[in-house]
Amino acid sequence: DAKTTQPPSMDCAEGRAANLPCNHSTISGNEYVYWYRQIHSQGPQYIIHGLKNNETNEMASLIITEDRKSSTLILPHATLRDTAVYYCIVRVAQSNTGKLIFGQGTTLQVKP
């Protein structure tokens, strides 16, 4: 079963920051937080992942709370192309064959 909770949907204005929350209150010390997104009829696209420190890459920033029970994915300047379903997943890090279990995700609609 998925170990994360996300709001089912969110809207964001084009050009503004999109902040997508995720709760993972039962996360274990060795589990990483991963974010993927899926645009209609395509395979999931990797966005970012982290353990306990905040992370940033060319796509997004990941803010993880100090207790690691929740995180926020930030798309700094959302575009219409960012409209997708965003999945927050926790994955066992000790096993390098750890599987990704998807929850229902958040459908982000970026509006002009």
Place this chain on the structure above:
Amino acid sequence: GAVVSQHPSRVICKSGTSVKIECRSLDFQATTMFWYRQFPKQSLMLMATSNEGSKATYEQGVEKDKFLINHASLTLSTLTVTSAHPEDSSFYICSASGGQVANEKLFFGSGTQLSVL
């Protein structure tokens, strides 16, 4: 980043026939591959995990005799839907793991839309 290629992207078949879907890792050796299924407006559901050279591990409720998985090499895994029926129509997606680091990124194929008539 690592590339996972999936083929075909779309297939239409008659009920009772078998369909094979290929998943290839193009620039790394995939010790483990994962197969998912996704119905319209639903999330991805993990079907099975395959390790190179050994039998696949199926998730609860997934029929191993219906969904045959072969992972004979470090760059190729195949999923064969045997005796397909209309209820098997779905979007099938693979993911590949190189297994070299514990916190690696997992990359996904572009998916295969199967329609059984």
